[in-house]
Amino acid sequence: MRRREILKGLSIIPLAGVATATISKEQALAGGGSAEEWLPKKELIKTPAGSCLRSGHLLFIGGIGGWYANQRAEPGDIQVQIRSVLTTMKGILEGAGSSMANVLKIQMTVAEPNKNMAKLNEAYAEFFPENPPVRSYSGSKTSQMGREGILCQVSCIAYVD
Amino acid sequence: MDRRKVLKTLSLLPLAGAAAAIPSEANAQNKNKKGQWTPKKEVIRRSNSGGNTNPTVAAPATAGAKPAAPTPVLSGCIRSGHLLFLSGIGGWYAERRKEPGDIQVQIRSALDTMKEVLEGAGSSMANVLKVHMTVAEPNKNIAALNEAYRGYFPDPPPVRSYTGCGTDLMGRDGILLQIDCIAYVD
Numbered sequence: 001m002r003r004r005e006i007l008k009g010l011s012i013i014p015l016a017g018v019a020t021a022t023i024s025k026e027q028a029l030a031g032g033g034s035a036e037e038w039l040p041k042k043e044l045i046k047t048p049a050g051s052c053l054r055s056g057h058l059l060f061i062g063g064i065g066g067w068y069a070n071q072r073a074e075p076g077d078i079q080v081q082i083r084s085v086l087t088t089m090k091g092i093l094e095g096a097g098s099s100m101a102n103v104l105k106i107q108m109t110v111a112e113p114n115k116n117m118a119k120l121n122e123a124y125a126e127f128f129p130e131n132p133p134v135r136s137y138s139g140s141k142t143s144q145m146g147r148e149g150i151l152c153q154v155s156c157i158a159y160v161d
Numbered sequence: 162m163d164r165r166k167v168l169k170t171l172s173l174l175p176l177a178g179a180a181a182a183i184p185s186e187a188n189a190q191n192k193n194k195k196g197q198w199t200p201k202k203e204v205i206r207r208s209n210s211g212g213n214t215n216p217t218v219a220a221p222a223t224a225g226a227k228p229a230a231p232t233p234v235l236s237g238c239i240r241s242g243h244l245l246f247l248s249g250i251g252g253w254y255a256e257r258r259k260e261p262g263d264i265q266v267q268i269r270s271a272l273d274t275m276k277e278v279l280e281g282a283g284s285s286m287a288n289v290l291k292v293h294m295t296v297a298e299p300n301k302n303i304a305a306l307n308e309a310y311r312g313y314f315p316d317p318p319p320v321r322s323y324t325g326c327g328t329d330l331m332g333r334d335g336i337l338l339q340i341d342c343i344a345y346v347d
Contacts, residue, residue, distance in 0.1 A: 132236050137332070139331055
């Protein structure tokens with residue numbers, strides 16, 4: 001009885017080993033092959049408009065503020081600010097070999113959204129005429145945006161070939 | 162015709178500086194690793210589109226009122242490679258339910274929509290990797306939200322983060338949460 005069990009155990013071990021090996025090999029093939037195919041793992045891309053990170057085919061752009069004092073004298077309203085953000089975003093994306101058409105996901109923080117979202121949307125739509133990215137946002141008070149004058153902050157994930 | 166296509170491709174290449182400009186047929190022959198993954202960006206439209214029904218956002222061709230509803234401001238669901246990105250789904254839409262309801266009603270409603278969108282795109286709640294929420298009055302609401310949230314995701318649940326804000330900062334009256342996610346799809 002014991003001997004049989006041991007034999008059973010032995011016969012299972014090599015089989016199981018082979019099975020896992022086969023599966024992982026298949027998975028590797030299905031996934032497109034060797035590990036280095038999804039380079040770069042994490043690459044900082046600097047462009048004149050700003051920088052972003054690339055990992056595989058994804059680009060990550062950090063939150064871009066609607067107003068920077070060194071870019072513009074006056075903060076401007078929500079439309080001025082969202083246009084400014086999206087123009088910067090466009091510059092970064094194109095500098096990194098991607099484009100606004102490649103944007104997959106947008107996350108925004110918007111000051112006083114009940115008041116500002118409709119206006120924001122008007123200007124926003126100009127930048128994504130077709131197949132706009134998915135989007136989500138959080139609202140906050142004007143006094144909670146990090147610094148005075150700023151009305152929105154926008155980050156995104158895009159793809160790049 | 163073919164020649165024209167090729168010429169077009171050639172003229173685009175230096176401008177774009179990326180294989181994105183090459184049509185996919187060309188990629189099959191091209192041994193370059195660029196361009197082999199698909200879809201690059203596919204809007205999943207057949208499902209309940211989640212955030213697209215938000216009235217602060219131009220809905221796709223809702224008959225009447227506004228002249229020629231323009232293209233929607235956002236997509237409900239986008240696939241890129243093996244990832245699915247969903248727009249923020251609100252806890253309440255007036256056209257779906259009369260009363261906004263409390264945080265539990267709203268999180269259930271949003272997660273039901275999320276499930277529907279994911280399944281419509283060939284994925285599932287089990288495939289969700291990352292959730293982000295905006296929650297009104299989180300100190301008051303997060304415990305009750307979690308109670309209802311728990312049952313929706315099989316083990317292991319997705320990672321999650323949230324931002325809190327006042328009830329008057331949710332974009333419109335009555336809404337208590339907005340939730341989006343990133344999932345994988347096979």
